Amino acid sequence: MRLLRVAQRVERELGTRLKERWGLNNAQFDVLARVGAAEGIVQQRLADSLLVTKGNVAQLLDRMEKRGLIERRPEGRTNRLYLTEEGRYLFAEVVPGHESLIDERLSVLSKEEQRQLSAILRKLDRSLYGEPPAG
Amino acid sequence: MRLLRVAQRVERELGTRLKERWGLNNAQFDVLARVGAAEGIVQQRLADSLLVTKGNVAQLLDRMEKRGLIERRPEGRTNRLYLTEEGRYLFAEVVPGHESLIDERLSVLSKEEQRQLSAILRKLDRSLYGEPPAG
């Protein structure tokens, strides 16, 4: 299925760029972007929004905490997540660059095609989310 | 980017189905499908066509060979790959079921939308393949 191939290519390219420029990988970027956009988020919610397991998030955060990008603040039985100074700096640097790269890649499509793609993906997304796997 | 999210969801669902029904994961399915479609293919070519490294393929084949799905036949300095009896059986079982599942998921889209999606992805794919990452 071409969808998967294209997504894989895009992800690979984004990953290479991230690693070269900022020493991040895709997973770490996702965490940085999400926490940056919703500081105070709790680990389980972060995992949900990234479509990964909480175990995975726990491990990722261990590394990112060691690198000084993220801070866990325990609160009751949860951990609230915040960017550190360095994390905040990186967030401001990386996210806009990343988005402009995506725009650049999408620029081979006409405005109309971009609109169509967006509509189709939204429909697919909703359908996949709404209907749990029938079998 | 929604493209990545949708692809991730699709892949997850396909993976769950594959694992439940046939004890395969996505990577193994890819290998099975590719080798089944092009028996005699060499490891490096297989890696290229799956967009992964040859190291990864070597490891995957180790497992699949142990499970009796695939056979390596050394030839000069290359290994040609073939399905075993069991691999051939699985190939015949799995690939059609997999495709019908994809069709099912795509059925929320109209014919026209499917056509548009296909055209757009082809365009993106070609663009990503043709232009090496500019920076």
Add this chain to the structure above:
DNA sequence: CGATTGAAGTTTAGTACTAAACTTTAAAGA
């Protein structure tokens, strides 16, 4: 020939990810 080169394959170290077991703790119920 024998040495060099380079392609194919394997191995190794490290990260990402999952599933599942385990730990901790807030909250609900007896």
Add this chain to the structure above:
DNA sequence: TCTTTAAAGTTTAGTACTAAACTTCAATCG
């Protein structure tokens, strides 16, 4: 109040994947 339950988080074992080092061997060059 004490017990039970369940949610959040951590840990563990196993697969997938990459990059890079290493091995093997065919072909080419001296």
